[in-house]
Amino acid sequence: MQNLTQRLANPSRFMAFSAVALPMLALLAGGCLAVGIYMAFFASPADYQQGQTVKIMYIHVPSAWLGMMCYGLIALSSFGLLVFRHPLADVSAKAAAPIGAAFTFLALVTGSLWGKPMWGTYWVWDARLTSVLILFFLYLGLIALRTSMDDEALASKLTAVLALVGVVILPFIKISVEGLSIPWLGIEIPSWNTLHQPSSVLRAGGPTIHRSILIPLLVNALGFTLLFFAMHLKAMRNEILRRRALALTMAEVNRAQRLAAGTSAQEA
Amino acid sequence: MRSLGAIVLRDLRLAMRDGGALGTALGFYLIVVAMMPLAVGPDLKLLARISAGVLWVALLLSALLSLGRLFESDYEDGSLDTIAVAGPPLELVVAGKAFVHWLTTSVPMALAAPVLGLLLNLELSVMPFLALSMLVGTLAVSFLGAIAAALTLQARKSGVLIAVMVLPLYVPTLIYGISAVAIATTPPGSPWPSFLLLSAISVGSVVIGPIASAAALRYQVQ
Numbered sequence: 115m116q117n118l119t120q121r122l123a124n125p126s127r128f129m130a131f132s133a134v135a136l137p138m139l140a141l142l143a144g145g146c147l148a149v150g151i152y153m154a155f156f157a158s159p160a161d162y163q164q165g166q167t168v169k170i171m172y173i174h175v176p177s178a179w180l181g182m183m184c185y186g187l188i189a190l191s192s193f194g195l196l197v198f199r200h201p202l203a204d205v206s207a208k209a210a211a212p213i214g215a216a217f218t219f220l221a222l223v224t225g226s227l228w229g230k231p232m233w234g235t236y237w238v239w240d241a242r243l244t245s246v247l248i249l250f251f252l253y254l255g256l257i258a259l260r261t262s263m264d265d266e267a268l269a270s271k272l273t274a275v276l277a278l279v280g281v282v283i284l285p286f287i288k289i290s291v292e293g294l295s296i297p298w299l300g301i302e303i304p305s306w307n308t309l310h311q312p313s314s315v316l317r318a319g320g321p322t323i324h325r326s327i328l329i330p331l332l333v334n335a336l337g338f339t340l341l342f343f344a345m346h347l348k349a350m351r352n353e354i355l356r357r358r359a360l361a362l363t364m365a366e367v368n369r370a371q372r373l374a375a376g377t378s379a380q381e382a
Numbered sequence: 383m384r385s386l387g388a389i390v391l392r393d394l395r396l397a398m399r400d401g402g403a404l405g406t407a408l409g410f411y412l413i414v415v416a417m418m419p420l421a422v423g424p425d426l427k428l429l430a431r432i433s434a435g436v437l438w439v440a441l442l443l444s445a446l447l448s449l450g451r452l453f454e455s456d457y458e459d460g461s462l463d464t465i466a467v468a469g470p471p472l473e474l475v476v477a478g479k480a481f482v483h484w485l486t487t488s489v490p491m492a493l494a495a496p497v498l499g500l501l502l503n504l505e506l507s508v509m510p511f512l513a514l515s516m517l518v519g520t521l522a523v524s525f526l527g528a529i530a531a532a533l534t535l536q537a538r539k540s541g542v543l544i545a546v547m548v549l550p551l552y553v554p555t556l557i558y559g560i561s562a563v564a565i566a567t568t569p570p571g572s573p574w575p576s577f578l579l580l581s582a583i584s585v586g587s588v589v590i591g592p593i594a595s596a597a598a599l600r601y602q603v604q
Contacts, residue, residue, distance in 0.1 A: 196597075248550050255547035262537035271601045272533045276547060279529055279594045283551050286583060290554035303579070306557050 119194075123201055125354050132347050139344040146337030153330035170228040172331060176338035177221035181249060184214030184342065188256070189281035192274030202350070204270040205357075207277065208260065209349035213342065215253035221246055241292040241305045248287055252280045385470035389478035397486040403451065407444045407487050408494060414440040415498045426503045433502035434512065434563035437495045441488075441516065442552055445523050448487050449548070450541050452479055452531035453599070466603045472596035480528040480591055488520030508566045515577055519559040521584040525591030526551050532595035535602050554583045 122128045154172040188210050194203035225243055226236045237243075256273055263269040293305030397403065418436045419429055456462040465475055495516055496509035504512070530548040534540035562576035 248553055251546070251550040255550065258543055258546050259533060259537065262534070262539065262543050265536065268536065268601055272598055275594055275598045276529075276533055279551070279590065282590060283526075283554075286554045286586070287550070290557045290579075290583075306561075 119200065125201065128202060129351065129354060132351055136344060136347045136351070139340055139347060143337055143340035143344050146333060146340055150330060150334035150337045153333060158327055158330045165231075167228060167231045168327070170224050171327075172334045174221060174224040174228060175331060176335040177217045177224060178246060179335060180338055180342050181214055181218030181221050181246065183339075184210050184217060185249065185252070185277075185281065185284070187346075188214065188277050192277040195270060195274045196278070204274070205350050205353045206346070207274060208270065209346055209353050211253060211256050211260070211273075213345050213349065215250065215257060217338075217342070218246060218250045218253060222250060244306070245288050245291040248291065249284070252284070256280070385468075386474045386478050389465070389470075389475055390482055393479055393482035394486070397482060403448045404486055404490055407448050408490060410447055411440055411444040411491055411494065412498065414443060415501060419501065430503040430505065430567075433499055433504040434560050434567070436502060437499060437504075437512070438516075438519075438556055438559050440498075441491050441495065441520070442523060442549070442556065444491060445487060445520070445527065446545050446548070448483065449524075449527040449531050449544055450534070452483055452528055453535055454531075454540075457535050457603070462599070463603050466599070472599055473592040476528055476532070476592040476595040476599070477525075477588070480525045480595075483528070484521055484524035488524055489517065492516035492520055505567055508563060511566045511573065512563050515559050515562045515580060518577070518584055519555050519580050522555045522587035523552065525584075525587040528591045528595045529598065532598040532602075535599070555580065555587075558583065 122131060150172065154169055158169070160166050160168060188207050191203045191207035191210065194200040195207065222243070225246070229238055229240075229243075230236050233240075256277060259276055260269045260273045263272070289303060291306045294301060294303040296302075415436060418432075418440075422428060422432070453462060456465070466472060492513055496504070496513050499509055499512060527544070527548055529551075530544040533547065534543050537543050558576045558580040562573045562580060565571050565576060566573040
């Protein structure tokens with residue numbers, strides 16, 4: 115693994131590798147999602163309490179999972195940038211942020227649409243919904259900080275610092291919003307919303323997920339994850355190409371300036 | 383340690399002789415709190431119920447006003463570079479500056495909060511506890527805010543940016559700060575667990591804040 119990340123540090127080698135990996139990944143993701151969506155619509159039963167709306171879950175759960183995983187990926191890339199100065203780490207962090215924000219947003223929207231038939235309203239300050247909302251705000255902060263600076267290299271480093279601060283504080287945000295219960299250590303921290311409105315949010319704990327629902331869910335989750343990595347690779351390739359184009363333009367401008375200086379010197 | 387003392391003294395003197403920042407923050411605090419009854423109506427029972435939340439949110443917003451200036455003036459006139467070159471670890475410098483921000487902005491607001499609580503029909507008996515929990519909780523406000531201030535030193539429109547970046551980080555402080563006061567208002571149950579969690583968050587912030595801010599500053603000075 116170490117070897118692989120080191121070898122891919124060379125952007126041209128990465129471009130060659132991703133040129134092969136990207137179509138394969140995209141194909142796999144498409145196939146997986148096709149099967150997953152077919153299973154979700156035709157091969158999985160409707161919930162006896164929730165009816166057909168339970169099928170929102172097949173988009174909602176993978177989106178929420180990716181929203182969280184992507185933040186982990188950004189934190190890892192930021193660590194790679196600040197500590198190992200891996201040349202692709204910054205490209206990876208920059209490419210991942212908007213995708214992660216999009217999936218987090220998707221999780222919020224689907225959660226809200228699911229909430230309407232379940233809770234009778236589009237938004238409930240449910241603990242997990244709230245912590246996903248705050249995760250979305252963290253993404254916004256990362257994107258806003260990066261776009262606010264002209265110096266790209268500096269923006270990368272500072273955004274990486276913010277991402278690492280976020281990943282340190284995120285567990286505490288999660289605990290403070292969702293609560294924490296570790297019986298064998300005697301730790302019992304109540305969830306945030308039970309402090310304000312005890313047990314007004316109805317969440318039927320219900321039976322554990324049955325296999326007929328679990329398998330389509332897992333297939334969809336896998337499809338979404340593959341899709342995420344395909345999009346991430348594509349965005350990284352775009353970013354590398356953009357930087358190359360920028361470097362070429364700068365070189366061209368420099369050459370033109372040198373030429374102009376040379377001719378004016380001759381005239382003088 | 384002597385350099386830390388020197389930074390603290392210097393910033394305290396600057397804050398005392400300048401003086402404008404505190405007035406702005408306190409004025410903003412007063413106005414936001416006073417707007418709240420106008421917005422939700424003068425129902426005293428409702429106001430008492432939301433008072434702790436309103437006081438905390440207004441405090442966070444007013445603290446944000448002054449955070450942008452934490453490093454800005456020192457960065458612009460070059461004294462930050464001089465301090466960075468002079469030797470003391472940047473972590474200590476940041477800690478000193480954040481501490482002075484806490485002392486000159488957060489402490490006065492925490493002490494003013496019970497008075498403003500009168501406007502919101504906050505129970506008299508919980509006022510000392512409100513002030514105490516704010517004094518402790520605002521350490522996190524100043525020290526986490528220092529991170530945002532350091533990150534946005536060279537950014538355009540840094541004011542709004544600081545708010546977007548730092549408000550999500552204040553969530554644990556906000557939740558435990560309010561829950562401590564809310565539990566204190568309704569007698570059964572002890573507010574101390576929430577207060578201890580609030581203190582733990584503050585202690586953690588005092589550690590994370592200077593480390594992260596110093597890392598951010600190192601990329602920008604010299």
